[in-house]
Amino acid sequence: xxxxxxxxxxxxTDICFxxxxxxxxxxxxxxxxxxxxxxxxxxxxxxxxxxxHPSVDSPIARLIRDxxxxxxxxxxxxxxxNVGGVRLANTHPFxxxxxxxxxxxxxxxxxxxxxxxxxxxxxxxxxxxxxxAFCWLMGELRQRxxxxxxxxxxxxxxxxxxxxxxxxxxxxxxxxxxxYYLYCFCSTKLAHxxxxxxxxKAQLSDIEMVVDFIEHTTCHDVVSVIxxxxxxxxxxxxxxxxxxxxxxxxxxxxxxxxxRMAAEAPLVSK
Numbered sequence: 001x002x003x004x005x006x007x008x009x010x011x012x013t014d015i016c017f018x019x020x021x022x023x024x025x026x027x028x029x030x031x032x033x034x035x036x037x038x039x040x041x042x043x044x045x046x047x048x049x050x051x052x053h054p055s056v057d058s059p060i061a062r063l064i065r066d067x068x069x070x071x072x073x074x075x076x077x078x079x080x081x082n083v084g085g086v087r088l089a090n091t092h093p094f095x096x097x098x099x100x101x102x103x104x105x106x107x108x109x110x111x112x113x114x115x116x117x118x119x120x121x122x123x124x125x126x127x128x129x130x131x132x133a134f135c136w137l138m139g140e141l142r143q144r145x146x147x148x149x150x151x152x153x154x155x156x157x158x159x160x161x162x163x164x165x166x167x168x169x170x171x172x173x174x175x176x177x178x179x180y181y182l183y184c185f186c187s188t189k190l191a192h193x194x195x196x197x198x199x200x201k202a203q204l205s206d207i208e209m210v211v212d213f214i215e216h217t218t219c220h221d222v223v224s225v226i227x228x229x230x231x232x233x234x235x236x237x238x239x240x241x242x243x244x245x246x247x248x249x250x251x252x253x254x255x256x257x258x259x260r261m262a263a264e265a266p267l268v269s270k
Contacts, residue, residue, distance in 0.1 A: 002092070002108040003032055003228040004190065005076040006175045008182045010222045010250035012042070012070035017211045020065055021204035021231045025078060026055030029206045032078040035091040038064060039104045040071040041179040046102040050091040072250065073182050075175045077106035082129075089126035093175075096122050096138050099148050101178045105134045108228055109171030109187055133172070137162055152181075153255065159183060160245045160257040167243065167261075175226065182248040184226050186240035193237045194224040194251060205233040222251035 005022045007015050019038070027033040036058065037050035055061045055078055077092035084090040093106040107130040114129040121142050122135035140162055141155070149155050159176075163185040166172040174185040184190055195202075197220075199213035217223075226248075230237040240246065243259020 002077060002079045002106075003030065004106055004108050004173060004175050004226070005074075005228075005231075006177075006182055006184060006226040007071070007074040008224045008226075008248035008251050009072055010252070011218075011220070012072060013221070013223050014068035014070050015074045015076075015225075016065055016068050017202070017204070017209070018225050018227070018231050019076065020209060021206040022076060022078065022227065023055040023058075023061050023065070024206040026058075026061075028056035030078070032080045034081040034086045035079040035088075036061065036077060037091050037093050037106075038074065038076040039093045039095070039177075040069050041073040041102075041104075041177065042069070042071050044179070046095070046104070046179065048093060048095065048104070050088060050093075052086055052088050052091050073177050073179060075104050075106050075177055075182075077108075077175075082110045084126055084128035087126070090128045090131070091126075092130065094131050094134050096134070098138060098142055098178075101180075103138060103176065103178050105137075106130075106175045107133065108173040108189075111166065111170040111172065113169055133166055133169075137166070156183075156245075156247055156255055156257065160185070163245060164243060164259060164261065173228065180249065181254065182226075183245065184240070184248070185245045187242060189228050190226060190240045191228075191230050191237040192224060192226040192240070192246070193230070193232075193235055194222065196222045196251075201234070202232045203234045204231060206231070224248060224251045224253075 033054040035052040036055035039048035117136040121139040
């Protein structure tokens with residue numbers, strides 16, 4: 001399986017600390033040697049870096065770790081290939097345009113019967129179940145919402161419904177963003193932590209590295225990190241439930257959706 005890493009912050013923030021531990025799992029403390037990628041949303045713009053080689057010894061990874069790109073939203077992925085060969089076209093995150101926005105997506109898991117998902121608008125470039133599911137997901141959203149809905153909750157509800165359908169095909173953990181919101185859907189494993197004042201020290205679990213966040217933040221900063229597995233061993237992370245979707249903006253949870261497959265309850269609690 002692959003692993004995911006995301007960040008949502010209320011001020012431009014670099015993810016170098018979390019990324020250092022995360023990328024060490026790509027061939028170091030973990031088996032995810034089949035490529036990695038990262039995407040940043042910055043001041044209305046978007047840029048990404050992808051590499052089909054292990055992140056633990058990737059020169060591009062070293063560049064990103066040493067170059068503190070500051071962003072409000074970040075999505076990263078390390079790959080352990082299941083479907084599709086190890087090549088750049090199959091390396092996450094994937095992007096597509098909708099409503100004049102760059103939508104970025106990364107997936108952890110494996111699906112069955114994904115070839116039967118119709119693709120009304122978007123087509124995959126690579127050969128993975130992940131990218132095919134992304135094209136289906138974006139096409140469905142585009143059909144339902146030719147223009148951005150006046151009430152974003154309508155989009156959120158539809159997205160959760162579509163993710164729930166994909167979860168019936170197998171394991172479908174997702175990070176998705178349009179630069180405004182960060183969406184996290186849990187099929188099996190995702191955890192998150194929100195850091196705010198009073199800040200303290202954090203110790204990475206994959207490598208000997210400690211940071212004192214009080215030296216790098218202000219009392220107004222709010223930074224939330226989402227990962228497949230917790231990245232630090234001295235902080236309390238919150239694990240998501242299967243079928244749960246969180247909507248983040250500026251480091252805060254805007255909405256939480258729970259699975260109807262798990263309980264007979266409304267899809268959203270806010």
